Amino acid sequence: MTSWWVAVIAGFVVVLAVAALLSVLIVLVRVIDRRVVAVRDTLAAAAANTASTSLIPETASRVDAVLAEGLEHHLFLGRART
Template sequence: MSAMDETLWWVAIIAGFVVVLAVAALLSLLVHFVKIIDRRVAGIRDTLQGAAENTQHTALIPETAARVDAVLAEGLQHHLFLGRVLGKVKS
C-alpha cells in the first residue's frame, strides 16, 4: 500500500466522520424542533378547547336577550306609570 493510498483512506475516514457528525447534529436539531412544535400544538389545542368551553352556552344568548328586553319593557311601564302618578301628585 502506497503513501498516497494511505492518505486517501485517512481523508475518506475523516470525511465520513465529519458527515456522521453533521448528520447527528442535524438529527438533534430536528428532534429539538419537533419537540417545540409538539409543545406549541398542545398549547393551541388547549386554547381551542378553552374557547369551545367558553362558547358552549351561546345558544342561550337569544333567550337571555329576549328576557332582558322583557325586563326593560317592564321597567319602562313602571317608569311611565310612576311618572303619571307622581306628575298628578305634584300638580
C-alpha cells in the same frame, strides 16, 4: 495514505453533521408536540366557552322584557310626579 485520512475525516464530519441535524429535528418535533397540545387545550376551552350559546336568544328576550318593564315604571313615575 493521505487520501485515506481525507476520507476518514470527511466521513467523521458527515457523521457529526447528521448527528447535529438529527438533534435539531428532535428539538423541533418536541416543540411542535408541545404547541399541538396547547392548541388542543385552547380549542377545548373554546368549545367549553361556547357550549351555552343556545341560551343567548332566551337571555336576550328576557333582558328586553326587563327593559320594557323598567320603561313602564319610568313612564309611570314620570306621570305621577307631574
